[in-house]
Amino acid sequence: QQQVKQSPQSLIVQKGGISIINCAYENTAFDYFPWYQQFPGKGPALLIAIRPDVSEKKEGRFTISFNKSAKQFSLHIMDSQPGDSATYFCAASINDYKLSFGAGTTVTVRA
């Protein structure tokens, strides 16, 4: 039973466009929501993360929006670049412990 549901499974965006990936969770005990980026043949790497006391966090072209009441959070990639082409996983954890991953979204940025 997947604790974090992620959509879409894949998306294609033009260079300079906006990529949006959505995640939803049920367990209200989750208190940490990271996004990991994974390139083919590599391990995942932390991209950006948020805690539920904040509704938005921005780091460069990457923004997390968090809606506690709806139990949803999303990743926005602004001005998408070909180098952003990767698989993105949302995740959630309790007390900074084990991560529950979403199923992943493969993003392809067309030049």
Add this chain to the structure above:
Amino acid sequence: DAMVIQNPRYQVTQFGKPVTLSCSQTLNHNVMYWYQQKSSQAPKLLFHYYDKDFNNEADTPDNFQSRRPNTSFCFLDIRSPGLGDAAMYLCATSRQGADTQYFGPGTRLTVL
């Protein structure tokens, strides 16, 4: 640079032949994790060590075992690999109470 190192990067084994994957870290983190990741799927946690304490996930097959001889090293043993065990195996570490997990590059296991 401090990092998580996995060896080998690629491992080919025969059906039923035991295999050991290794992970080492220079981050001095006390928590180490092993994940299995199949193609186009999310990483699936197999087990983790919190210091020397071993924590097995309920659905991890008995075929998978782990050893952590010291803080820096952790091993994944697959006693009798089946075709369904072909996957990428990822090692990750984190500091106690820290939020970020640092992943190694993974070992791609092929079972013939």
